[in-house]
């Protein structure tokens with residue numbers, strides 16, 4: 078097997094093995110780690126079609142994480158994709174309304190972040206061991222809701238790690254907050270900030286990059302790391318389910334060997350759809366990568382014009398995990414379509430920081446023909462949930478509905494009838510109120526748990542354990558601090 082090394086999208090800082098890239102998260106020059114080439118699948122998709130999710134994961138990850146031994150990788154995979162998921166299939170598919178919904182929400186926190194964050198802790202602790210890191214790893218996370226809980230669930234009680242999550246006290250949904258503040262595990266710490274998400278994010282960055290603090294931490298046996306979606310240890314595990322779902326379609330005779338499929342992804346930070354792009358480049362016959370945005374349609378405009386422009390109003394939507402104006406993982410695509418050119422990419426990113434926009438060249442634009450950008454309004458999103466449920470009894474959440482709405486528009490516009498997979502990124506129970514509103518049953522007088530009861534009656538889908546278990550769970554984290562006191566809170570938790 079050919080060794081794969083990683084370099085930064087912004088500069089020639091030397092190539093490093095996967096384990097180091099995972100430990101660091103972000104490159105020192107602010108770039109993202111990218112593989113120097115994208116490896117090809119070694120088994121045919123027909124052969125892969127007889128493998129379990131775990132064995133498929135091994136087939137994919139061994140090609141990227143070439144400095145991990147087979148034993149190490151299998152250890153990580155087995156501990157990640159186990160009974161934390163409510164189905165042995167891990168990522169099952171459901172056919173409805175003329176498409177296959179790839180359900181990525183059967184993990185501990187009922188959103189697709191679990192697909193990568195359930196394995197990242199194991200990849201990270203294994204990487205630490207391989208690189209003789211003796212310190213305990215302290216994961217610092219600022220969250221607007223989904224990532225925080227998935228990271229907490231992933232790192233809870235993982236030996237050699239601690240995790241501290243900061244969230245905006247008045248900026249998350251009631252179910253999201255309850256999920257976080259009831260988190261178990263002696264190594265977990267959840268703190269509310271009097272401020273917004275940006276305050277939490279800036280505070281974390283400041284702590285992260287303080288050289289004095291780093292030295293002091295080191296002397297006490299700690300070092301910081303990140304569970305953000307820019308970590309290559311999150312991207313690679315997401316490639317797995319695109320390989321797995323194509324193979325599954327083959328196995329069930331929904332397609333024949335070599336047939337192409339389309340993939341639709343509800344997109345925010347561009348991590349999930351980039352994983353599909355990597356899967357395509359590994360040999361999965363994907364024709365079109367359909368990038369679905371909500372009203373924050375920066376990416377739609379980018380694919381249409383070649384101009385990325387964040388200078389616009391930020392819109393709050395019913396699909397909050399996609400309310401993003403800077404899609405950080407797009408940087409990896411820019412790097413690749415520039416011809417793996419770090420200097421060119423660095424210039425674009427510099428322009429983005431300074432001016433909030435950049436335009437790519439015609440040549441780069443011509444390399445985007447695999448992508449199709451679309452977006453859905455709030456009304457189209459709600460209508461899609463309602464219509465699909467009325468027609469087929471299949472219930473989707475607001476994020477998935479953005480993708481389904483975009484797919485419907487795409488089909489109408491192009492007449493393309495290629496078999497299509499829609500990435501389904503959250504359980505409808507994670508965004509109960511918005512889903513009930515879409516169905517015309519959002520009762521203002523009821524709280525989110527009561528609405529979950531109603532939704533369950535209506536849909537005959539059981540309330541997931543992730544929601545049931547937090548309803549009466551003990552609150553274990555009730556600290557709320559001023560944003561200026563974040564470093565102090567970290568020191569207090571670590572007892573240093």
Ligand SMILES: *Cc1c(COP(=O)(O)O)cnc(C)c1O
Nearest residue numbers: 345346347348349398476502503
């Ligand atoms: C994070 C998230 C997304 C966006 O995924 P990206 O990889 O950031 O593009 C979509 N839906 C849900 C439910 C999410 O949690």
